[in-house]
Amino acid sequence: xxxxxxNIWTMEHxxxxxxxxxxxxxxxxxxxxxxxxxxxxxxxxxIGQGAVIACGSVVTxxxxxxxxxxxxxxxxxKDRAH
Numbered sequence: 001x002x003x004x005x006x007n008i009w010t011m012e013h014x015x016x017x018x019x020x021x022x023x024x025x026x027x028x029x030x031x032x033x034x035x036x037x038x039x040x041x042x043x044x045x046x047i048g049q050g051a052v053i054a055c056g057s058v059v060t061x062x063x064x065x066x067x068x069x070x071x072x073x074x075x076x077x078k079d080r081a082h
Contacts, residue, residue: 001033001034001035002029002035003035003036003037003038003039003055004037004038005037005038006035006037006038006039006040006041007039007040007041008027008029008041009027009040009041009042009043010024010025010026010027010043011023011024011043012042012043023043024043025043025044025045026043026044027041027043027044027045027046027047028045028046028047029046029047030046030047030048030049030050030051030065031049031050032049032050033047033048033049033050033051033052033053034051034052034053035047035053036052036053036054036055036056036057037055037056038055038056039053039054039055039056039057039058039059040057040058040059041053041059042058042059042060045059045060045061045062045063046062046063047059047062047063048062048063048064048065048066048067049065049066050065050066050080050082051063051064051065051066051067051068051069051080052067052068052069052080053069053070053074054068054069054070054071054074054077055070056072057069057070057071057072057074058071058072058073058074059073059074060073060074061073065082066079066080066081066082067079067080068080
């Protein structure tokens with residue numbers, strides 16, 4: 001379930017590069033994931049099966065299966081029953 005206004009980025013500028021070159025990475029979203037509205041997912045991230053990402057979160061690293069994450073940057077809040 002991917003809500004409205006979700007941004008899934010596979011490229012971003014490298015802030016350490018004087019020419020602002022690109023950094024690329026695939027985004028993988030596994031089965032039964034719930035991504036709430038206005039979440040931003042950065043390049044190279046995998047969201048594990050059954051994970052939940054709360055509204056407005058910024059996902060900067062991999063999310064393990066069946067966990068609930070929230071915030072900017074997103075942090076583990078609690079585990080999800082499965």
